[in-house]
Amino acid sequence: MPYLIAPDPTAKRLSRVVSGRDQDGVEQRIHVVEERPLTIYLNKQEIVTAMTIGDYPEYLAAGYLRNQGMLLPDDKITGIDYDEEVESVIVRTVRETNYEDKLKKKTRTSGCAVGTVFGDMMEGLEGMTLPEAEVRTSWLYALAHTINTTPSLYLEAGAIHGSVLCKGGEPLVYMEDVGRHNAVDKIAGWMVLEGEDAANKILYTTGRLTSEMVIKTALMGIPVLASRSGFTAWGVEIARQVGLTLIGRMRGQRFMCLSGEDRLVRDADPAKVKGEAKRAQRS
Amino acid sequence: MPYLIAPDPTAKRLSRVVSGRDQDGVEQRIHVVEERPLTIYLNKQEIVTAMTIGDYPEYLAAGYLRNQGMLLPDDKITGIDYDEEVESVIVRTVRETNYEDKLKKKTRTSGCAVGTVFGDMMEGLEGMTLPEAEVRTSWLYALAHTINTTPSLYLEAGAIHGSVLCKGGEPLVYMEDVGRHNAVDKIAGWMVLEGEDAANKILYTTGRLTSEMVIKTALMGIPVLASRSGFTAWGVEIARQVGLTLIGRMRGQRFMCLSGEDRLVRDADPAKVKGEAKRAQRS
Numbered sequence: 001m002p003y004l005i006a007p008d009p010t011a012k013r014l015s016r017v018v019s020g021r022d023q024d025g026v027e028q029r030i031h032v033v034e035e036r037p038l039t040i041y042l043n044k045q046e047i048v049t050a051m052t053i054g055d056y057p058e059y060l061a062a063g064y065l066r067n068q069g070m071l072l073p074d075d076k077i078t079g080i081d082y083d084e085e086v087e088s089v090i091v092r093t094v095r096e097t098n099y100e101d102k103l104k105k106k107t108r109t110s111g112c113a114v115g116t117v118f119g120d121m122m123e124g125l126e127g128m129t130l131p132e133a134e135v136r137t138s139w140l141y142a143l144a145h146t147i148n149t150t151p152s153l154y155l156e157a158g159a160i161h162g163s164v165l166c167k168g169g170e171p172l173v174y175m176e177d178v179g180r181h182n183a184v185d186k187i188a189g190w191m192v193l194e195g196e197d198a199a200n201k202i203l204y205t206t207g208r209l210t211s212e213m214v215i216k217t218a219l220m221g222i223p224v225l226a227s228r229s230g231f232t233a234w235g236v237e238i239a240r241q242v243g244l245t246l247i248g249r250m251r252g253q254r255f256m257c258l259s260g261e262d263r264l265v266r267d268a269d270p271a272k273v274k275g276e277a278k279r280a281q282r283s
Numbered sequence: 284m285p286y287l288i289a290p291d292p293t294a295k296r297l298s299r300v301v302s303g304r305d306q307d308g309v310e311q312r313i314h315v316v317e318e319r320p321l322t323i324y325l326n327k328q329e330i331v332t333a334m335t336i337g338d339y340p341e342y343l344a345a346g347y348l349r350n351q352g353m354l355l356p357d358d359k360i361t362g363i364d365y366d367e368e369v370e371s372v373i374v375r376t377v378r379e380t381n382y383e384d385k386l387k388k389k390t391r392t393s394g395c396a397v398g399t400v401f402g403d404m405m406e407g408l409e410g411m412t413l414p415e416a417e418v419r420t421s422w423l424y425a426l427a428h429t430i431n432t433t434p435s436l437y438l439e440a441g442a443i444h445g446s447v448l449c450k451g452g453e454p455l456v457y458m459e460d461v462g463r464h465n466a467v468d469k470i471a472g473w474m475v476l477e478g479e480d481a482a483n484k485i486l487y488t489t490g491r492l493t494s495e496m497v498i499k500t501a502l503m504g505i506p507v508l509a510s511r512s513g514f515t516a517w518g519v520e521i522a523r524q525v526g527l528t529l530i531g532r533m534r535g536q537r538f539m540c541l542s543g544e545d546r547l548v549r550d551a552d553p554a555k556v557k558g559e560a561k562r563a564q565r566s
Contacts, residue, residue, distance in 0.1 A: 032513075051495070233318060234318040
């Protein structure tokens with residue numbers, strides 16, 4: 001099955017050519033990703049300004065608000081208005097919203113992006129049970145191979161993170177952004193607006209598995225989170241608490257399962273998996 | 284000259300051993316970095332909760348507040364109280380401070396961490412001139428080699444960023460953190476509290492050169508920012524506006540100078556520079 005959404009490395013708005021001089025003093029022209037502000041409103045309230053490459057502002061806004069617990073599962077969205085000129089997007093709901101108190105509290109999360117309301121997010125995890133699911137290692141290997149060789153802004157310009165919503169061994173929605181949390185939020189927004197089921201999905205990310213990434217995945221209801229990068233101790237601890245299957249350091253034939261081993265079906269022989277092409281290795 | 288501050292990969296509080304199963308189902312014990320909350324207060328006001336590995340909380344607090352423009356250059360700090368048990372640190376100043384309005388506005392910056400007051404930070408750059416300085420390419424090569432081979436939490440446990448304050452070809456202060464902005468803020472805090480001059484320094488970071496990283500470096504008064512990672516279009520644009528020397532993609536003999544080429548003295552022959560040892564290559 002082809003991607004429902006795949007990166008568009010040729011999109012003019014997402015990257016530009018910048019010139020520099022290399023180690024030999026020779027001028028080089030380099031493709032570089034853009035980074036622009038997008039201010040997200042929920043009804044009348046300004047919530048956050050995110051620095052983003054700028055694609056899928058509606059998904060980013062809806063997913064950000066959902067992942068921050070400001071847009072509730074049963075909220076009815078009456079409209080999402082994106083204004084490119086003033087770089088803002090307004091999400092409107094039937095419910096009257098006011099998060100003034102929440103906005104006063106700031107949390108700067110590990111590695112990437114702001115969680116704003118980390119305490120609240122942890123609370124949302126209490127008593128949570130993630131759905132039973134099967135994760136075949138053959139799917140993981142297939143996903144890594146497909147994702148790493150899909151034309152992307154990363155392969156074109158670098159300095160960007162990717163998150164991919166997958167089903168079985170097939171990637172469905174591949175989002176990229178300068179902030180890895182934006183990439184995940186765009187996926188969350190797509191799921192909210194398309195009414196997509198989370199129970200049979202795998203979330204793949206190129207970034208590190210920190211506490212906030214684990215919490216977001218669990219809150220989205222996705223039972224499996226995989227990454228080519230490493231993980232933090234708290235990320236592992238929370239994954240074990242909520243019963244999330246956490247897989248890190250997924251490179252070539254190697255990976256490490258830190259939590260939720262019970263979902264893993266080891267149906268592939270790692271020795272038969274090819275190493276990664278040099279071009280596909282993220283750094 | 285030896286480091287004034289170097290990473291301590293043996294520090295018990297900064298990492299722990301976690302067990303997982305690898306691709307062959309074999310149990311592995313892995314060193315993993317910690318991630319814990321630290322709430323920063325300025326006098327009576329709670330400012331932010333940062334997720335950090337937990338070392339140098341005083342430097343992190345002072346540097347964060349300085350880089351957010353809440354601690355002014357002429358502010359007199361009367362004390363910094365760190366309480367390990369409640370995971371908080373209070374910075375006290377002679378000046379009475381109140382940043383309630385500022386705290387209402389949130390900015391989520393690219394890639395990593397929260398800038399909170401991005402607009403304000405840009406304003407601080409207007410009319411700024413960074414000091415003249417010389418950057419020899421032989422220094423850059425020496426720095427990359429020394430930093431990449433210095434024992435660190437990165438080499439021990441991965442999934443962590445590093446920032447290094449350097450003078451000429453020698454690294455002085457090497458900070459690591461799960462958030463790369465924390466690492467830079469710890470350096471800023473060290474400079475503030477030690478009264479260190481910025482004009483003759485080079486800042487090296489393992490992370491991407493996004494707009495916020497460039498703005499922070501310029502606000503710290505450091506004329507040169509170098510990284511082994513890539514850069515965003517806006518990061519390059521701001522560096523050019525403020526006349527910062529920006530060097531990215533510094534790996535082995537290769538690098539790319541995007542801005543402030545006039546400070547660069549090309550005194551090393553790239554062909555004579557050795558490639559990086561595989562172990563030292565960050566990913």
